[in-house]
Amino acid sequence: MSPPRIDRWLLKSEPDEFSIDTLAARPNRRGVWDGVRNYQARNYMRDGMQVGDLAFFYHSSCAVPGVYGIVSIASAAYADPAQFDRKSAYFDPKSSTAAPRWSAIDVALVERWHAPVTLERLRTIAACADMVTLRRGNRLSITPVAAREWRAICAAVGR
């Protein structure tokens, strides 16, 4: 018997680039998760994610890094339009519409928490001791989240 499919994720974003508040302010509370330029992270989007999966929205490179809420995966992976846009910071001259290199997905806000589960707090949660995104030197912007990690972090905000 194979282990259950991973259906929980963590999506990292610098709030100056794209924040959970920006997402919450949209009328439909949906957004495009684009600009991922790492192959492993892309593979998680393209090969691992399914519509309806849930993901923590993590803010990095900011005053208080941590998990600020939950989004759902609202589309299958598709070619990231930014890779073809010469004016975009995410433009990739090595990519082509015939053979797109990078993927994007749509996300929909599920919960925006009043207070984050901070990185400092995450490091104290025993169930998260082996969490991928907490590992030394990890820089992946998209990582799988184990069921026990998901439950423990939700419990930390009373969910």
Place this chain on the structure above:
DNA sequence: GCCAACGTTGGC
């Protein structure tokens, strides 16, 4: 701003 850690690139 610093710097450790990592991924990618490109010469060989």
Place this chain on the structure above:
DNA sequence: GCCAACGTTGGC
């Protein structure tokens, strides 16, 4: 295929 150089990430 190796690996040094480089650019980027992200906590502090």
